[in-house]
Amino acid sequence: MKQTNVVALKLPARNSGEGDVPHLYETIANDLLTKGYSVNIGGLPPDLTHALWTQVQQLSRREFAPAGIGREQDHMVNNFVRSDEICWITGESETGASWLEWATQLQAYLNRRLLLGLFSFESHYAHYAQGDFYKKHLDAFKGEANRTLSLVAYLNPGWQPDDGGELVLYTGEDDQTLRVTPGFGTVVAFLSEEFPHEVLPAQRDRYSIAGWFRVNQSSSARVDPPA
Ligand SMILES: O=C(O)CCC(=O)C(=O)O
Numbered sequence: 596m597k598q599t600n601v602v603a604l605k606l607p608a609r610n611s612g613e614g615d616v617p618h619l620y621e622t623i624a625n626d627l628l629t630k631g632y633s634v635n636i637g638g639l640p641p642d643l644t645h646a647l648w649t650q651v652q653q654l655s656r657r658e659f660a661p662a663g664i665g666r667e668q669d670h671m672v673n674n675f676v677r678s679d680e681i682c683w684i685t686g687e688s689e690t691g692a693s694w695l696e697w698a699t700q701l702q703a704y705l706n707r708r709l710l711l712g713l714f715s716f717e718s719h720y721a722h723y724a725q726g727d728f729y730k731k732h733l734d735a736f737k738g739e740a741n742r743t744l745s746l747v748a749y750l751n752p753g754w755q756p757d758d759g760g761e762l763v764l765y766t767g768e769d770d771q772t773l774r775v776t777p778g779f780g781t782v783v784a785f786l787s788e789e790f791p792h793e794v795l796p797a798q799r800d801r802y803s804i805a806g807w808f809r810v811n812q813s814s815s816a817r818v819d820p821p822a
């Protein structure tokens with residue numbers, strides 16, 4: 596008897612309250628492929644957004660430290676470049692662990708779909724008080740196999756147009772820009788070496804998470820493949 600070749604396709608689960616996670620991952624993958632950046636208004640799963648927002652409200656001022664620029668030994672605080680405060684996210688709390696799990700799943704998805712070879716992820720909460728900003732910068736420098744993909748998520752319910760604090764992404768030649776309102780649950784991803792960006796001065800407290808996926812430095816820093 597001829598065997599029918601029917602494959603049972605497993606559709607992604609669409610649990611209400613958890614958002615459409617696989618769909619968002621796929622949107623990000625497609626956008627990265629076609630444009631190199633992805634903006635998803637209210638894209639983060641609602642439960643996760645609420646948990647992160649609750650956690651960032653509960654962090655005391657003491658847990659935030661002035662943000663620096665540069666890497667490792669070059670790291671220094673420069674209030675002319677950025678004036679926000681940050682708090683690194685660890686997996687110690689349930690909420691921090693859920694966020695890292697969500698990002699790790701995105702990492703696995705992008706590695707499967709785009710073969711990006713993303714290897715690790717680090718992220719911090721950021722608090723921009725009224726007047727705080729982050730001047731135009733790149734998150735990574737070409738040729739230094741460091742940060743590959745930047746990920747930003749916003750935790751600001753009811754953000755109004757005149758609250759400022761937009762992310763400005765320089766998306767093309769001629770200083771073409773895209774302005775992103777830091778609204779509740781909006782998720783942005785972009786290739787770290789490709790897109791300069793800045794944060795315009797916020798007119799009220801602005802909360803976000805900024806994170807970076809890295810490739811494995813030890814292997815990608817090797818210029819010549821072994822003979
Ligand atoms: O919060 C944002 O919109 C972007 C922050 C940023 O560019 C950074 O932390 O490197």
Ligand SMILES: [Fe+2]
Binds near residue numbers: 732733734792
């Ligand atoms: Fe940045």
